[in-house]
Amino acid sequence: xxxxxxxxxxxxxxxxxxxxxxxxxxxxxxxxxxxxxxxxxxxxxxxxxxxxxxxxxxxxxxxxxxxxxxxxxxxxxxxxxxxxxxxxxxxxxxxxxxxxxxxxxxxxxxxxxxxxxxxxxxxxxxxxxxxxxxxxxxxxxxxxxxxxxxxxxxxxxxxxxxxxxxxxxxxxxxxxxxxxxxxxxxxxxxxxxxxxxxxxxxxxxxxxxxxxxxxxxxxxxxxxxxxxxxxxxxxxxxxxxxxxxxxxxxxxxxxxxxxxxxxxxxxxxxxxxxxxxxxxxxxxxxxxxxxxxxxxxxxxxxxxxxxxxxxxxxxxxxxxxxxxxxxxxxxxxxxxxxxxxxxxxxxxxxxxxxxxxxx
Numbered sequence: 001x002x003x004x005x006x007x008x009x010x011x012x013x014x015x016x017x018x019x020x021x022x023x024x025x026x027x028x029x030x031x032x033x034x035x036x037x038x039x040x041x042x043x044x045x046x047x048x049x050x051x052x053x054x055x056x057x058x059x060x061x062x063x064x065x066x067x068x069x070x071x072x073x074x075x076x077x078x079x080x081x082x083x084x085x086x087x088x089x090x091x092x093x094x095x096x097x098x099x100x101x102x103x104x105x106x107x108x109x110x111x112x113x114x115x116x117x118x119x120x121x122x123x124x125x126x127x128x129x130x131x132x133x134x135x136x137x138x139x140x141x142x143x144x145x146x147x148x149x150x151x152x153x154x155x156x157x158x159x160x161x162x163x164x165x166x167x168x169x170x171x172x173x174x175x176x177x178x179x180x181x182x183x184x185x186x187x188x189x190x191x192x193x194x195x196x197x198x199x200x201x202x203x204x205x206x207x208x209x210x211x212x213x214x215x216x217x218x219x220x221x222x223x224x225x226x227x228x229x230x231x232x233x234x235x236x237x238x239x240x241x242x243x244x245x246x247x248x249x250x251x252x253x254x255x256x257x258x259x260x261x262x263x264x265x266x267x268x269x270x271x272x273x274x275x276x277x278x279x280x281x282x283x284x285x286x287x288x289x290x291x292x293x294x295x296x297x298x299x300x301x302x303x304x305x306x307x308x309x310x311x312x313x314x315x316x317x318x319x320x321x322x323x324x325x326x327x328x329x330x331x332x333x334x335x336x337x338x339x340x341x342x343x344x345x346x347x348x349x350x351x352x353x354x355x356x357x358x359x
Contacts, residue, residue: 005122006030007352009113011104012129013095014043015334016322018084019062019341020127021093027345029352032121033093033129034113036100040088041081043131049159050184051077054176054239055333059212062087063338072210074242105295111317125317125348128306132324132332134290138283144264150280157282160185167279170194170268172260178284179244182254185282191254192268192276193246196285200238201245211240212335221330222339233329311344317351319344 008024010017013035024031037043044051053060058071060080065087067075075083088095103114104126113121136153145151150163154177163169165188171178174195182193202211215221223230241248246256258271269275291304299306299313307313310327311320320326321344322337330336 006032007123008032008125008127008348009034009111009121009123010127010129010321011101011113012131012322013040013088013093013097014129014131014322015062015084016131016337016341017127017129018087018093018095019337020129020321020344021088021095022063022091022338023341023345024348025091025093027349029348031094032123033095034099034101034115034121035095035097036116038098039085040095040097041084044077044081044084046155047077048154048157048181048184049077050180053080053334055212055335056210058210059216059333059335062334063341065090101293103293103295106315125319125351127319127321127344127348128294129321130290131322133287135288136283137285137288139260139285141260141263142281142283144262145268145278145281146265149266149278152280152282154181154282154284157181160187160189163189163280165189168192168276169280169282170257170260170276170278171282171284173284173286174199174246174256175284175286176239176241176244178282179241179249181282181284182249183244183252186249186252186254190276192257192270193249193254194257194260194270195246196259200236202238202240204240204242215329221333221336222328224328225325230328234325311340312347319348 007029008031010020010033013033017033021033052074056072057067057069057075060075061067067083100116101113102116105112111123111126136155142151168190169185170192171182172194174193182191185191204211206214220229220233225231225234250256260268261271262269266277267275268278289305291300291306296315298315299318301307308320321341324332327340328336331340
């Protein structure tokens, strides 16, 4: 077993971690980024084939490097993955790929990360850049389904080829991902999209400009959640449907159903009382934090969700980046992680430079 000593360890090297690396490059500190996958960008390469970014290219770049292509268009999954890999290379960021951290605790006033390979990385400060898409939510009622029903999540769904033509598929969750997957599967299959809470949706373009351009101009992207505007946006949680309004999906033959209330054998029952015999179910009802590996109870609430304020944990020296609504609506988007990273680096600097802190 080997041990490395650092000033700062950044766990996660997707867009949020790389933005941290960009700003940390301008400091004198010894830092390292770790990523459990073989290549930078693999977290994107392993998502479903038809995925495109939520924001247009003009709002999908990290600090210091533009994303090539039509600024009003949307980068594909692989295009963005390659951009992240090129970004890490361009700025010579110290990313240790194939290094999955399986445990994080505190020892003698500093942090210790234990990797899957049994190595230890010790650091005076840690930034968790593990993202928001950690553990897909699969409700307990899913256990009632027969083994004959293929069950997938946004992590395990890759393409329509996984599900036979003619099958009946229930997609649970009508957020952006659920609508994407339902649309992807709609050709040659009977698709039911089970909705949940009422959704606020936005037009993709207004007067020829992306809705994100307008949100940016009126300050909505950077409004803090504590403000009146930010609080409203957080509560409504709107997203541009890009041709996937429920009425659009109905026109493509997708059945819009209320929430799922029961799943037993091959039968899936909706709140309306209607039941269907399903060949596959895709659970697209969101994600929860995978926090069991963090052995620091003060940073988690009773449900295991991480606790922070603007990315600053209640444990000195521990920080977050890339959390939804960390500081604004943009925090969960590629466009916002650069600003958040700069903010966190400022707090890191003050923490590491405090009087009496041992180097």
